[in-house]
Amino acid sequence: MGYQFSDLTSACEQDWHAYIKHDFVRQLGAGTLEDGAFRHYLKQDYLFLIHFGRAYALAAYKSASLADLRQALEGMKAIIDIELDLHIEFCRQWGISEDDLAALPEARATLAYTRYVLDTGSRGDLLDLHVALSPCLVGYGEIARWLNAQPFTRRGADNPFDAWIAMYEGEEFQQAMQAEIAWLDARLAEVSPARFAELKKIFNDATRLEIDFWQMGLDRAD
Numbered sequence: 487m488g489y490q491f492s493d494l495t496s497a498c499e500q501d502w503h504a505y506i507k508h509d510f511v512r513q514l515g516a517g518t519l520e521d522g523a524f525r526h527y528l529k530q531d532y533l534f535l536i537h538f539g540r541a542y543a544l545a546a547y548k549s550a551s552l553a554d555l556r557q558a559l560e561g562m563k564a565i566i567d568i569e570l571d572l573h574i575e576f577c578r579q580w581g582i583s584e585d586d587l588a589a590l591p592e593a594r595a596t597l598a599y600t601r602y603v604l605d606t607g608s609r610g611d612l613l614d615l616h617v618a619l620s621p622c623l624v625g626y627g628e629i630a631r632w633l634n635a636q637p638f639t640r641r642g643a644d645n646p647f648d649a650w651i652a653m654y655e656g657e658e659f660q661q662a663m664q665a666e667i668a669w670l671d672a673r674l675a676e677v678s679p680a681r682f683a684e685l686k687k688i689f690n691d692a693t694r695l696e697i698d699f700w701q702m703g704l705d706r707a708d
């Protein structure tokens with residue numbers, strides 16, 4: 487029998503869809519998102535990515551085999567080398583300097599989500615941690631694909647957020663996402679129903695925190 491990653495998304499379908507198809511995402515795809523909301527999101531996401539880089543470092547520390555260590559490294563590279571580099575460049579284009587980024591106060595939604603993942607990883611085992619991290623890596627890859635399939639999505643110079651979609655639909659990010667799903671599929675195949683129920687709760691909590699992160703961007707909440 488056994489489980490796979492798609493069983494987590496199916497078990498949390500309502501929250502998963504609320505995350506993937508959030509108004510922030512729709513407005514970004516349509517190119518109608520307010521600049522101020524995107525800027526607020528970009529700034530907080532910089533802080534978010536730094537903490538998620540730390541969470542992948544924790545996954546590396548918790549890895550007992552070379553294969554697990556490599557998987558943690560792949561996740562960390564996706565965050566640090568693919569996303570953060572491009573992110574700093576986006577911020578520059580949107581008038582946010584590295585000095586601005588360094589001085590940012592952390593919004594409550596950023597604090598709640600990042601510390602939840604780090605706490606879950608500290609308390610639990612490597613699988614708990616990867617499950618807590620998965621809505622981040624898998625979710626954004628899925629969002630880019632979902633946006634591309636929507637009739638309201640505008641691509642190219644017509645949409646000021648086009649480069650954001652391009653980053654997450656890009657081959658490097660999509661490959662990192664597929665590698666994470668494959669790693670999770672192999673681990674979930676071995677778990678009992680009781681263990682799956684624990685993992686489902688972690689996945690659902692992290693997904694709800696992703697929803698709050700989008701909402702924080704829309705509301706420009708601190």
Ligand SMILES: Cc1ncc(CN)c(N)n1
Binds near residue numbers: 535569622623696
């Ligand atoms: C809040 C959030 N979640 C996910 C991702 C994609 N790594 C991100 N950049 N920011």
